[in-house]
Amino acid sequence: MERTFLMVKPDGVQRSLIGEIVSRFEKKGFTLVGAKLMQIDSTLAEKHYQEHIGKPFFQELVDFITSGPVFAMVWEGKNVISVARNMMGKTNPAEAQTGTVRGDYGLSVGMNIIHGSDSPESAAREIKLFFTEEELLTYDKVI
Numbered sequence: 156m157e158r159t160f161l162m163v164k165p166d167g168v169q170r171s172l173i174g175e176i177v178s179r180f181e182k183k184g185f186t187l188v189g190a191k192l193m194q195i196d197s198t199l200a201e202k203h204y205q206e207h208i209g210k211p212f213f214q215e216l217v218d219f220i221t222s223g224p225v226f227a228m229v230w231e232g233k234n235v236i237s238v239a240r241n242m243m244g245k246t247n248p249a250e251a252q253t254g255t256v257r258g259d260y261g262l263s264v265g266m267n268i269i270h271g272s273d274s275p276e277s278a279a280r281e282i283k284l285f286f287t288e289e290e291l292l293t294y295d296k297v298i
């Protein structure tokens with residue numbers, strides 16, 4: 156089954172949106188297989204955002220993601236990578252549709268509430284960066 160990495164960013168945590176965001180993905184039918192509240196240090200931030208090294212907003216990105224706790228998650232389900240991206244909405248909240256996480260709650264392209272892997276390759280890389288195998292649970296839903 157496909158897995159993706161999602162993360163409630165510091166703005167989402169501080170605005171008490173963890174429950175709302177988890178609820179959206181639960182109600183969609185995806186399965187939460189790992190989650191933790193954590194503080195990202197600059198080493199992890201630079202690894203996570205390695206594709207953006209050299210871009211003008213890179214330092215701002217690292218400063219923001221390390222500014223307070225994030226809620227890191229791994230979700231499992233059919234087409235979860237692309238469906239979760241649709242549920243998140245466009246990167247810039249001003250362009251994200253109402254009904255998406257960023258469209259409903261995001262303030263700016265930097266403070267856009269949530270991160271989600273954009274491909275199977277980045278999902279595999281990001282899951283490994285944030286979670287050990289032991290922290291991820293595989294289980295069948297019986298009810």
Ligand code: CMP
Nearest residue numbers: 212215216246264265266267269270271
């Ligand atoms: P995210 O999905 O976490 O992946 C990279 C992030 O870079 C993106 O969300 C945005 O928050 C951020 N980002 C993209 N473009 C800009 C920009 N022009 N200025 C600041 N941050 C940006």
